[in-house]
Amino acid sequence: MNESASSLPMAPLDECVQPQEIALEFRGSAREYFRIWIVNLCLTLATLGVFSAWAKVRKTRYFYSSITIDKTPFQYLAEPLPILKGRILAALLFAVYWFSSSFYLPALPWVLGAGVIIAPWVISRSMAFKARYSAFRNMTFDFRGNYLGAAQAIYWLGLVPVLVIGTMFEWWGSWEAAAIAFTAFTLTFPWWLSRLKSYMVSYASFGGERGRYSATGGQFFRVYFVAGLIVVGGGVLSAVTAFWVVPPSMRSDWFLILMSLPVYAGYVLAFAYVQANISNLVWNHTRLGPLRFRSTLSGRGMAKLYFTNALGIVASLGLLTPWAVMRTLKYRADNMRVLVEGELTALTGAKRSAVQAAGAEMGEFFDLDLSL
Amino acid sequence: MNGAWFALRGYYYDGRQPLRRSATLEIAAGEATLLWEEQSRRYRAANLLVSPRVGRADRFIALPDGGQFQCGNHASLDRLPQHSVTEGAVAWLEQRVAVAVASVVLIVALLAGGYRYGLPAAAQQVAAKIPLETEQTLGEQALVWLDDSDWFQPSGLGQDTQDRIRWKLEELYAELPYAQHYRLEFRQAEYIGANAFALPGGTLVITDAMVKLAESDEEVLAILAHEIGHVELRHVMRHVLQDSAVAVAAATISGDAATLSVAVAGLPSVLAQAEYSRDFESEADDFAFRLLRKHGMSPEAFASVMERIEGDCECDPGALDFLSTHPITGERIERARAAAQGLGTTESESK
Numbered sequence: 001m002n003e004s005a006s007s008l009p010m011a012p013l014d015e016c017v018q019p020q021e022i023a024l025e026f027r028g029s030a031r032e033y034f035r036i037w038i039v040n041l042c043l044t045l046a047t048l049g050v051f052s053a054w055a056k057v058r059k060t061r062y063f064y065s066s067i068t069i070d071k072t073p074f075q076y077l078a079e080p081l082p083i084l085k086g087r088i089l090a091a092l093l094f095a096v097y098w099f100s101s102s103f104y105l106p107a108l109p110w111v112l113g114a115g116v117i118i119a120p121w122v123i124s125r126s127m128a129f130k131a132r133y134s135a136f137r138n139m140t141f142d143f144r145g146n147y148l149g150a151a152q153a154i155y156w157l158g159l160v161p162v163l164v165i166g167t168m169f170e171w172w173g174s175w176e177a178a179a180i181a182f183t184a185f186t187l188t189f190p191w192w193l194s195r196l197k198s199y200m201v202s203y204a205s206f207g208g209e210r211g212r213y214s215a216t217g218g219q220f221f222r223v224y225f226v227a228g229l230i231v232v233g234g235g236v237l238s239a240v241t242a243f244w245v246v247p248p249s250m251r252s253d254w255f256l257i258l259m260s261l262p263v264y265a266g267y268v269l270a271f272a273y274v275q276a277n278i279s280n281l282v283w284n285h286t287r288l289g290p291l292r293f294r295s296t297l298s299g300r301g302m303a304k305l306y307f308t309n310a311l312g313i314v315a316s317l318g319l320l321t322p323w324a325v326m327r328t329l330k331y332r333a334d335n336m337r338v339l340v341e342g343e344l345t346a347l348t349g350a351k352r353s354a355v356q357a358a359g360a361e362m363g364e365f366f367d368l369d370l371s372l
Numbered sequence: 373m374n375g376a377w378f379a380l381r382g383y384y385y386d387g388r389q390p391l392r393r394s395a396t397l398e399i400a401a402g403e404a405t406l407l408w409e410e411q412s413r414r415y416r417a418a419n420l421l422v423s424p425r426v427g428r429a430d431r432f433i434a435l436p437d438g439g440q441f442q443c444g445n446h447a448s449l450d451r452l453p454q455h456s457v458t459e460g461a462v463a464w465l466e467q468r469v470a471v472a473v474a475s476v477v478l479i480v481a482l483l484a485g486g487y488r489y490g491l492p493a494a495a496q497q498v499a500a501k502i503p504l505e506t507e508q509t510l511g512e513q514a515l516v517w518l519d520d521s522d523w524f525q526p527s528g529l530g531q532d533t534q535d536r537i538r539w540k541l542e543e544l545y546a547e548l549p550y551a552q553h554y555r556l557e558f559r560q561a562e563y564i565g566a567n568a569f570a571l572p573g574g575t576l577v578i579t580d581a582m583v584k585l586a587e588s589d590e591e592v593l594a595i596l597a598h599e600i601g602h603v604e605l606r607h608v609m610r611h612v613l614q615d616s617a618v619a620v621a622a623a624t625i626s627g628d629a630a631t632l633s634v635a636v637a638g639l640p641s642v643l644a645q646a647e648y649s650r651d652f653e654s655e656a657d658d659f660a661f662r663l664l665r666k667h668g669m670s671p672e673a674f675a676s677v678m679e680r681i682e683g684d685c686e687c688d689p690g691a692l693d694f695l696s697t698h699p700i701t702g703e704r705i706e707r708a709r710a711a712a713q714g715l716g717t718t719e720s721e722s723k
């Protein structure tokens with residue numbers, strides 16, 4: 001305990017060439033999380049969902065406090081009651097949507113239209129809620145993105161992918177139209193996603209420094225292109241085995257089901273590849289004052305994780321869910337490094353943010369958490 | 373707290389810079405003294421607030437001046453003022469293995485009981501309070517859509533046949549609570565074959581093939597009595613309510629797994645829906661048997677027409693039987709025969 005002031009060693013001013021690399025340490029245990037998970041699930045079911053706000057807070061607190069950087073855990077500061085209010089509001093909105101989609105279809109376009117209008121608000125507010133109730137070393141994060149920014153990020157480039165999916169029934173069945181729709185989608189979706197990530201990063205801040213984002217849509221496109229090749233590869237593999245390698249006499253129903261496995265495996269692999277590489281892409285192109293990040297997730301590692309998790313969860317009738325959650329978090333934490341270039345003192349928390357953190361329970365009405 | 377003396381070792385964060393400083397917090401006689409790097413600060417111990425405990429992770433003491441003290445000595449931390457009382461109670465439960473085991477048992481009991489008894493009963497109560505008119509728009513839209521599509525063509529049956537069946541059916545439902553909502557539609561439907569169904573809101577549709585397959589009006593009425601049962605028992609509304617509740621419950625339970633992108637989350641609710649549908653079919657059968665007997669007709673007509681439908685259908689139940697939404701036809705025929713002989717569930721209203 002005699003170590004001096006700061007634990008994150010700082011590079012001297014004259015030679016800030018070599019950045020300081022700090023690993024994340026994951027301290028969560030499946031055993032411990034199992035108890036938290038099961039008790040909160042039980043109380044949520046017994047109270048018909050009312051307790052879910054407490055459950056969310058308890059679980060998120062555990063996730064945050066399990067991840068430490070240089071001996072300091074992250075802190076989740078949200079209080080259950082504001083989350084409960086947010087959930088009640090969200091549940092009411094969902095009930096309107098549910099009712100119109102089940103019984104009164106003429107109203108559905110209006111409901112969806114209202115959804116389109118409030119979506120940017122929901123995104124910017126939930127980002128702000130998440131940021132303001134997350135803290136590290138007694139300094140809260142912040143998010144200053146507004147409605148207009150979110151609307152631009154979602155709807156400017158997003159219009160094309162949304163239109164393509166929205167008009168699915170029109171082009172379904174016609175090859176030419178489907179090809180045009182598909183091309184339009186591929187040539188806009190990666191750029192749209194990059195724009196959305198840019199909005200999320202650029203308006204987030206910590207210690208008075210805003211995030212700076214430098215990934216491009218082209219890089220997103222490359223990730224999705226490889227993922228597409230993986231899916232096609234899985235399909236070709238099963239088609240070749242099913243129709244050329246195996247004689248027709250052996251093509252029973254069960255065999256055909258078996259043959260669809262490579263397709264499914266290809267899909268899972270592609271999904272894992274996208275998850276890992278998009279995550280890497282965003283983190284590795286984000287800068288926050290003197291901080292940079294290095295994310296080294298791999299598609300193979302993620303796919304292995306998904307596969308074993310699914311196996312464990314199904315085989316244990318869900319009881320291994322906490323184990324799956326913990327090892328996934330651990331894998332993500334183990335593959336993340338924080339690079340400090342320069343001095344941490346460049347980050348300064350306003351006195352205000354500390355006060356806000358203490359009074360987080362008074363969360364304003366508009367900071368409601370809308371995640372259902 | 374007065375009189376107690378203890379010292380906590382941990383880290384101090386001033387809230388202005390993300391720096392971790394080794395520090396000690398001494399509590400004595402209601403006073404707290406923070407010591408770090410040859411500096412010190414005093415607070416009243418009653419003004420400290422300790423963050424909720426979660427697992428074994430270090431907790432944070434919020435200091436009145438905006439600073440924070442991190443510490444893992446839970447036994448001592450528990451002696452200071454706590455930030456959240458409710459979470460403290462939950463944290464207490466979370467630490468006990470016995471509570472975890474009891475939770476597993478309780479969850480299984482809650483899910484099984486809720487699924488088997490609680491949810492159907494609640495859905496029945498709620499559905500009874502929602503007017504049938506709510507479903508009417510949906511039913512009308514469905515009929516318009518089916519008429520516009522390839523599925524339905526106008527009926528080829530003679531007007532006298534249609535009128536006769538309508539007139540006899542009217543007699544059957546005249547005294548039922550939703551009597552004024554019923555409307556019978558005849559349609560030719562090649563792809564559907566011999567079938568009848570109740571649309572939301574009380575419109576009954578019967579296919580020409582079904583009328584032709586029946587050897588008597590009684591058989592047609594037996595089939596339609598089953599569809600009336602669906603309407604009277606509010607099966608559409610109950611179905612929607614129960615399925616939604618199951619979906620919400622499934623989402624709650626598998627919420628954590630879903631964040632891991634595990635593609636197993638939807639499975640339980642699919643199985644659950646099939647199970648509920650089969651219950652509804654049996655319920656509508658029982659309702660039909662009672663209605664028929666009340667009007668001096670025998671459920672035997674239902675059995676005989678079902679037998680003919682089954683003979684007509686080339687479908688092979690096979691391995692996916694447990695996913696089928698209708699109870700196995702043989703079972704239903706047997707129950708109809710039993711009801712015809714005055715046995716079975718017809719007399720005692722079990723549902």
